[in-house]
Amino acid sequence: xxxxxxxxxxxxxxxxxxxxxxxxxxxxxxxxxxxxxxxxxxxxxxxxxxxxxxxxxxxxxxxxxxxxxxxxxxxxxxxxxxxxxxxxxxxxxxxxxxxxxxxxxxxxxxxxxxxxxxxxxxxxxxxxxxxxxxxxxxxxxxxxxxxxxxxxxxxxxxxx
Amino acid sequence: xxxxxxxxxxxxxxxxxxxxxxxxxxxxxxxxxxxxxxxxxxxxxxxxxxxxxxxxxxxxxxxxxxxxxxxxxxxxxxxxxxxxxxxxxxxxxxxxxxxxxxxxxxxxxxxxxxxxxxxxxxxxxxxxxxxxxxxxxxxxxxxxxxxxxxxxxxxxxxxxxxxx
Numbered sequence: 001x002x003x004x005x006x007x008x009x010x011x012x013x014x015x016x017x018x019x020x021x022x023x024x025x026x027x028x029x030x031x032x033x034x035x036x037x038x039x040x041x042x043x044x045x046x047x048x049x050x051x052x053x054x055x056x057x058x059x060x061x062x063x064x065x066x067x068x069x070x071x072x073x074x075x076x077x078x079x080x081x082x083x084x085x086x087x088x089x090x091x092x093x094x095x096x097x098x099x100x101x102x103x104x105x106x107x108x109x110x111x112x113x114x115x116x117x118x119x120x121x122x123x124x125x126x127x128x129x130x131x132x133x134x135x136x137x138x139x140x141x142x143x144x145x146x147x148x149x150x151x152x153x154x155x156x157x158x159x160x
Numbered sequence: 161x162x163x164x165x166x167x168x169x170x171x172x173x174x175x176x177x178x179x180x181x182x183x184x185x186x187x188x189x190x191x192x193x194x195x196x197x198x199x200x201x202x203x204x205x206x207x208x209x210x211x212x213x214x215x216x217x218x219x220x221x222x223x224x225x226x227x228x229x230x231x232x233x234x235x236x237x238x239x240x241x242x243x244x245x246x247x248x249x250x251x252x253x254x255x256x257x258x259x260x261x262x263x264x265x266x267x268x269x270x271x272x273x274x275x276x277x278x279x280x281x282x283x284x285x286x287x288x289x290x291x292x293x294x295x296x297x298x299x300x301x302x303x304x305x306x307x308x309x310x311x312x313x314x315x316x317x318x319x320x321x322x323x324x
Contacts (some may be wrong), residue, residue: 007300010304012285043304043308063168
């Protein structure tokens with residue numbers, strides 16, 4: 001590839017205006033020519049550095065009679081930002097744990113028959129509001145159905 | 161549309177072009193004022209066929225002049241008893257902006273205008289060519305030369321590495 005053709009493709013590549021065919025030819029040349037590759041990378045870095053400069057704040061342009069007034073007052077107001085403080089992070093972790101735990105509990109019940117016949121009659125009685133002794137009922141469920149153990153503990157904790 | 165109407169349409173962009181080079185609000189406003197005076201005078205004599213291209217070119221010229229003056233003269237408002245502290249990122253931005261402005265000061269008017277139009281305004285080569293009355297090929301040549309000048313300023317060891 002001659003210099004003139006390379007420069008034409010180089011400008012197109014840096015300007016983001018290469019056709020698919022030209023892009024393929026350019027990439028093939030870069031793959032074969034390390035110096036060309038280095039030049040492209042250095043120029044792309046220069047463009048990126050230029051674009052990294054802070055953009056100017058918006059100025060409002062208004063007319064007062066035949067005069068123009070440029071006003072940066074409204075534009076200087078920084079947009080509201082939201083950032084996680086430590087408390088927010090802790091709350092997020094707690095919520096994630098709770099969501100995961102509830103998912104675990106849900107999955108535990110998913111494959112189990114949902115009919116009351118698989119549950120200890122005492123627990124059924126509690127569910128039907130026939131026995132006041134929730135803890136006894138739950139302890140019984142725990143003994144006979146240890147897979148529900150975590151759920152029982154949660155309910156006991158909530159009942160305290 | 162009056163010259164003031166046209167200027168009003170482009171006022172924010174004029175400010176933005178100046179600010180990109182100078183980095184200071186009041187310096188950019190001074191440039192806008194300067195350009196407005198020149199725009200008014202130009203429109204009375206012969207209104208430019210491509211207002212936006214004319215305004216960009218003149219804005220960059222005035223901004224470069226302002227940059228060169230600032231480089232030579234001590235800050236008029238400097239207070240010997242006051243010193244403004246800048247964060248590291250602010251200092252880096254100022255240094256980068258100064259390097260880019262210095263690189264652009266060495267470019268021709270056309271190269272400078274093409275560079276800003278491409279990098280900051282996002283115009284296509286065809287649009288820049290139409291605005292400036294140049295061929296797309298010439299615009300690409302200006303663009304490449306301008307980027308190389310900026311690269312050489314930001315990476316002065318580049319030339320040494322490639323020739324060694």
